[in-house]
Amino acid sequence: METTRPSLLLRIRDPADRDSWSAFHGLYRPILLRYALARGLGHEDAEDVSQHALSTVHASIEAFDYDPARGRFHGWLRTIVNNRVRNLLRDRATEQVHREHLAQERPEADPAPSPDQVFEDLWMQEHLWHCLREIQLEVNARTYAIFERLVIEEVPVARICEEFGVDRGGVYTIKWRVTKRIAERMRQLTEEGR
Numbered sequence: 001m002e003t004t005r006p007s008l009l010l011r012i013r014d015p016a017d018r019d020s021w022s023a024f025h026g027l028y029r030p031i032l033l034r035y036a037l038a039r040g041l042g043h044e045d046a047e048d049v050s051q052h053a054l055s056t057v058h059a060s061i062e063a064f065d066y067d068p069a070r071g072r073f074h075g076w077l078r079t080i081v082n083n084r085v086r087n088l089l090r091d092r093a094t095e096q097v098h099r100e101h102l103a104q105e106r107p108e109a110d111p112a113p114s115p116d117q118v119f120e121d122l123w124m125q126e127h128l129w130h131c132l133r134e135i136q137l138e139v140n141a142r143t144y145a146i147f148e149r150l151v152i153e154e155v156p157v158a159r160i161c162e163e164f165g166v167d168r169g170g171v172y173t174i175k176w177r178v179t180k181r182i183a184e185r186m187r188q189l190t191e192e193g194r
Contacts, residue, residue, distance in 0.1 A: 009073060013062050025054060031119075031126045032081055038118045039085045049088065053081045078119045085115065124186075131185040135178060146171060147178040 011020035032053050036046035057064075057077065064076065113121070136144045146164055149155040150171060157171050164171075 009061070009064065012057075015058065021058075024057075027126070027130060028077070029054065031122050034122045034126070035081055035119050036085055038122065039089070039115060041085065041088060045088050049081060049084045052084045053077065056080050074123060078116065078123075081119070082115055127186060127189045128182070131182050131189065134185065135181050138181075139178065143174050143178065146174045150175055151179070 008020055008024060011017050012024050014020070029050055032050040033046050036049040037043070041049065057080070064073070139147075142164065146160060146166065149160050149163070150157065157168055160166070160171050161168060166174075
């Protein structure tokens with residue numbers, strides 16, 4: 001699957017390029033949904049936010065100039081989704097205030113992360129999962145299974161050695177090699193897709 005590289009941004013300027021739009025949608029819809037849910041919206045509102053952001057990109061991508069010196073795509077997308085979430089939360093808060101007639105005191109502010117930090121965290125998580133899915137297809141199944149058991153499932157090395165008949169050095173070599181590939185892929189995604 002393509003990632004948001006400048007070439008994909010150029011290809012989605014063609015509204016008829018279904019493959020590019022499918023790749024774009026597959027990468028960014030999960031980020032948008034998770035972000036909206038993390039901001040406290042229900043599933044229906046999160047779907048609305050996602051659809052609004054994707055529609056805005058679709059309608060505006062022809063005018064978007066990919067120039068990292070002026071701004072990055074991911075900053076533009078974050079602004080779109082933040083504005084939509086903020087509007088929905090503001091509308092919800094206004095409705096609640098009207099219902100309560102300002103009768104109750106407001107609780108103290110929650111020390112939750114900022115919306116920008118939530119977006120950044122989700123951005124990185126989704127890109128990491130995207131890289132893992134790609135690398136899983138590139139390495140042999142046994143190698144990925146060992147990596148997954150060690151890094152993702154956090155199974156002790158001794159147990160992995162027993163399960164796969166490999167020594168500790170082999171387990172750590174697999175971890176190092178796969179981690180290196182993931183780091184390279186993440187660097188490529190985050191540098192080119194922002």
